[in-house]
Amino acid sequence: MEIISSNSNKFVKLARSLAEKKYRDQTGLFLVEGGNSVYDMPDSAMVEFFLVSERRAEEFEFKKPNRKAPCYMVTDSVMQSLSDTVTPYGVAAVVKKPDNIFFEPGGNALILDGVSDSGNLGTIFRTAAAAGFNDIYLLSSADAYSPKVVRASMSAIFKVRTAVIDEDKALYLAKGYNGVALDMGGEDIKNLKIDKPVTLILGSEAHGVRDSLIKAAKKTVRIDMKNNMESLNVAVAAGIAMYFIN
16 A cells, blocks of 8 residues: 655645634544544444554554545654644544534433533543433534544544534523533532433533523532532533433
């Protein structure tokens, strides 16, 4: 197989462009980078092509997901140019984004209001998939398909449904699907009694959940903290709240 050594190669240029949201939106594609993320993709993932470094070629041949998508071998330096990590694993895939149109929740769900940190968002996806919160709605939050979110999600991006929503849709969900807002002014989450499934609402660490959503929610809960700590990382808080609700 010919080894691609130039960043001007059309497949490499396309993969590199997906670091920017405008190109992800234009092409409808996103980049999955890293061994665990690529090898754990479900069969439903719509892979356009793989890029594999020379040193991972034999491993990839053995572990390659069962798909007919083409594979292109690249030099380590080209693979480095695709990644925002210091030492990339050496395996990447360009994948079609699913249609993220609005849908009604099918069970426990999350509304993430203003969660702008990509690492936190990806971590929340990972925990949500593990906790069975399979529907995630993004309100003024980071892009679910940025490389950092995809990597932090550890393939959970393929195991949950996501939709970008506006405030009106968020209010509709909070009112109609047992909204539970996480806010320090709420009752102790250990005492929560509410019918399931629920829609858990979390805000950013800086601003919290917006007032309109707190008012629309059926319940507002808090996570008690010791040692005069005022807040938790939003991904940690999300994990605690999801497992309490379960």
